[in-house]
Amino acid sequence: MEVLPPGLPRGAGAPDLDQVRRILAGDAAAFSELVKAQQGILLRLARGYVRTPASAEEVVQETWLAVLEGLSKFEGRSSLRTWITHILMNKARTRATREGRSIPMSSLVSEEEAGSGLDESRFTPGGSWSSPPTSWGSQDTPEGLLLNAETRTHLESAIDELPPVQRSVLTMRDLGGMSAEEVCNVLELSETNQRVLLHRARTRVRAYLEEHLGKRP
Amino acid sequence: MLTCKQMTELVTDCLEGKLSIWQRLMFQMHLGMCKHCRAYVRQMKATIAAVGHLPDEPIDPKMHEELMRRFENWKSK
Numbered sequence: 706m707e708v709l710p711p712g713l714p715r716g717a718g719a720p721d722l723d724q725v726r727r728i729l730a731g732d733a734a735a736f737s738e739l740v741k742a743q744q745g746i747l748l749r750l751a752r753g754y755v756r757t758p759a760s761a762e763e764v765v766q767e768t769w770l771a772v773l774e775g776l777s778k779f780e781g782r783s784s785l786r787t788w789i790t791h792i793l794m795n796k797a798r799t800r801a802t803r804e805g806r807s808i809p810m811s812s813l814v815s816e817e818e819a820g821s822g823l824d825e826s827r828f829t830p831g832g833s834w835s836s837p838p839t840s841w842g843s844q845d846t847p848e849g850l851l852l853n854a855e856t857r858t859h860l861e862s863a864i865d866e867l868p869p870v871q872r873s874v875l876t877m878r879d880l881g882g883m884s885a886e887e888v889c890n891v892l893e894l895s896e897t898n899q900r901v902l903l904h905r906a907r908t909r910v911r912a913y914l915e916e917h918l919g920k921r922p
Numbered sequence: 923m924l925t926c927k928q929m930t931e932l933v934t935d936c937l938e939g940k941l942s943i944w945q946r947l948m949f950q951m952h953l954g955m956c957k958h959c960r961a962y963v964r965q966m967k968a969t970i971a972a973v974g975h976l977p978d979e980p981i982d983p984k985m986h987e988e989l990m991r992r993f994e995n996w997k998s999k
Binding site for chain 2: 731733736737740741744745746748749762766769770773774823828831832833834837838840841844845846847849850851856857860861864875879880882885900903904907908910911914915
C-alpha cells in the first residue's frame with residue numbers, strides 16, 4: 706500500500722490524489738474519466754464568459770492542457786475540482802477580455818449585480834405580500850419542472866441572463882454540486898459574499914420561471 | 923416576527939443552515955402561518971433542485987478524441 710508523502714496538506718481527498726497519481730503515471734482511462742466528469746460544468750462556466758459555444762470549447766480544451774502541464778505540481782491544497790475550475794475561470798476571463806468584455810473576478814456591488822430580482826412592489830410597506838407568488842400547479846416540484854421541455858428551456862435562459870458572477874456561483878453550487886468552500890476558493894470570495902451572490906441568483910431564476918411558466922420560450 | 927419580505931430575504935441563509943436558532947424558529951413559525959411564503963419556499967426549492975438536474979450536453983466525440991491525442995503527446999514527453 707502506498708504511503709502518502711509526509712506533510713501533504715489537506716484539501717484534496719484520497720480519491721483526488723489517487724486519480725492524479727494514475728494520470729501522472731500515464732493512465733488514459735483515468736484522464737478520460739476526469740474529463741468526462743468535469744466537462745459539462747466547465748463548458749457551462751465558460752459560456753458564462755465568452756461569446757460563442759466554439760469559443761467556450763476552446764477555453765475548455767486549453768484548460769485541460771494546462772491541467773496536464775501543471776498536474777505534477779498539484780499540491781492537493783484544494784480539491785482537484787477546485788483547482789481545475791480555477792484554471793478554467795482564469796482562461797475564460799482572459800478570453801472574455803480579449804473578446805472585448807471585461808468581467809470582474811468577483812463583484813458584489815456593481816450595477817448589474819445589485820438588486821435581488823424580487824420587485825419591491827410585490828410587498829406592502831409593512832412587508833406582507835401584496836402580489837403573492839402565483840401558483841405553479843403541478844410544476845412546483847423539481848420533477849414537474851424538469852419533465853416539461855419548455856420549462857427546461859426557460860431554466861437555461863434564466864441562467865443565461867444572470868450577471869456573470871451570480872451565474873458562476875449558481876452553476877458551481879447548484880449545477881456542479883460544489884461546496885460553498887470550494888466556490889469561495891475558486892472565486893476568491895468570502896463565504897458571506899458567496900451566499901449573497903447565490904441568493905440573488907436563485908431569486909432571479911425563480912422570478913424568471915414565475916414570469917414565464919406556461920408561456921412558450 | 924418576520925415579515926414576508928424578510929422571509930424572502932432569508933430563504934438562502936435558511937437553506938444554507940446559517941440562521942440562528944431563534945431565526946430558524948421565527949422562520950418556521952411564519953411558514954406555518956403563511957401560505958404565500960410556503961408557496962415561495964416550495965417554488966424556490968423546486969427551482970434549485972431542477973437546476974441541479976439540468977442535463978449536460980453530451981461530450982463532443984471529436985473534441986474528446988483530440989484531447990486524448992494531446993494526452994498521449996503529453997505522456998510521451
